[in-house]
Amino acid sequence: MSRKPMTRPGGRSARVQEAVHAAVRELLGEVGRDALTVPMVAARAGVTPSTVYRRWGDLQELLSDVAVERLRPETDPADLGSLRDDLDAWAEQFLDEMASPSGRAYIRDALLGDPDGTNAGQCSAYAAEQIDTVLDRAARRGERVPDTELMLDDIVAPIMYRILFRPDGLNAAYARDLVSHALDRL
Amino acid sequence: MSRKPMTRPGGRSARVQEAVHAAVRELLGEVGRDALTVPMVAARAGVTPSTVYRRWGDLQELLSDVAVERLRPETDPADLGSLRDDLDAWAEQFLDEMASPSGRAYIRDALLGDPDGTNAGQCSAYAAEQIDTVLDRAARRGERVPDTELMLDDIVAPIMYRILFRPDGLNAAYARDLVSHALDRL
Structure with a gap:
């Protein structure tokens, strides 16, 4: 523990x-x-x-704590006026930050010194909160919105999976393709 | 290196x-x-x-190598006569094995002692080969088939993401929902 x-x-x-x-x-x-x-x-x-x-x-647990602090989003997702535009912009920025050399190092550190999964769960909670902000805003505009958990599966999971296991093709077009497929759910 | x-x-x-x-x-x-x-x-x-x-x-790199060996699939995916049935069965079995206590430990070991990503890439290659087998078989039956990379995004990535970052709701129904959404691409 x-x-x-x-x-x-x-x-x-x-x-x-x-x-x-x-x-x-x-x-x-x-x-x-x-x-x-x-x-x-x-x-x-x-x-x-x-x-x-x-x-x-030990040092690994300390590095994991520092990494989670660094992975905390500093601002709310941009408000561009529509669900698709907001998700596109957020997904592109999330991919950019996570796939950068420092992002990759922090993700690795966060997982490595985290035997009970608390810090990994915190990383996922940060992404869920950002998506919640985008979805709440769209709902207030009167747009139909999908479930946050499904957006984690459709947008966040492929980005994180590729960073850790299959690090090719991580670019803005890929992020937008994920958003398009996610919005097929509506 | x-x-x-x-x-x-x-x-x-x-x-x-x-x-x-x-x-x-x-x-x-x-x-x-x-x-x-x-x-x-x-x-x-x-x-x-x-x-x-x-x-x-070091010990971590050795454990990573052993873990990848243990994560190598032992059999081809079952042939149940249709793309959806084959993907359902494969996704359920993949989720079962990866989300088991030993599966989780091996995934963690594979990532931890793998600074250059070779072993993580091998884990992803195993999944891609299994999906290729299912898709090739469906194509020979005359079914329309999606791209393997998209199936990794839609089925494998959410399962691996949740195991590492958000370990809830990993059951057979979840695996089948992922397959359904993946086949919406056709």
């Missing part, structure tokens, strides 16, 4: 988390993933290595 | 590979994944630990 608390910690605990995450982000840029060690992260964050081991278990 | 040879090795090399893979499979059953070590595997296989390190790099 994971050693991470289920809720966002407050006070000192939150400061330690922020300092350690920031140290990982900086050091990934400076020394790269292969050279990174827990003592190096702890020194940069101003905590003891045992603080890191106690909270995260 | 991977230290694995691109082709199946012959002679002594093949015997070492078989002995080491067999040792991993036995020890996974006896001591479990968390207790497994390279020296333990080497002793069981009758080779030196450095033989294992030289060939596989």
Whole structure:
């Protein structure tokens, strides 16, 4: 089981988390993933290595937590006036971000240090929330909308599957083809 | 880069590979994944630990190779007389095997010790070959058939995505719904 608390910690605990995450982000840029060690992260964050081991278990679990933070969407999907346009734009951007070298590295990290699936589930929840926003907006416009779970199957799943297992042909035209087939459900 | 040879090795090399893979499979059953070590595997296989390190790099890469072997389909998809029936049966069986506890563990192992994506690509190639068999057979019957890559997107990708990121509702009805939506393409 994971050693991470289920809720966002407050006070000192939150400061330690922020300092350690920031140290990982900086050091990934400076020394790269292969050279990174827990003592190096702890020194940069101003905590003891045992603080890191106690909270995260090992380097892989820490990298997984940092990766999920980086995969959190920063803005709402764009509002372009129609369900198809909004889904096209969102799918293209999602594919772009996830298939980029840093996106691929974060997806891998998120999965690898995540024995109980909490962080993978969080990645999927981020995508579901973004799709919900697009669908809610379309419904308020009076458009017919499909189910969020089906949009995950039709748009998100093929993109993530190809990134992990079959990384060819990941471009904007592919994203739009997925959206077209998804909207055939209506 | 991977230290694995691109082709199946012959002679002594093949015997070492078989002995080491067999040792991993036995020890996974006896001591479990968390207790497994390279020296333990080497002793069981009758080779030196450095033989294992030289060939596989580390335990994770070895586990990845063993996992891909275990994920190789053992039989051709059943021939039930129609494209829909064949796809339904294949998708149900694929979901069953991949979503089982051992299937999930092998998928995870295959991805984790596979920095260059060779083993993940092999898993995807196995699924593509099985779908090709179903589609070729249907085409010979005179049925219209969709493209294999689209069947990977419609059937394989959602199953693998949910196993890794959103493990709910993985049952036979779900597999058949995926096949129905896939055949809407025709």
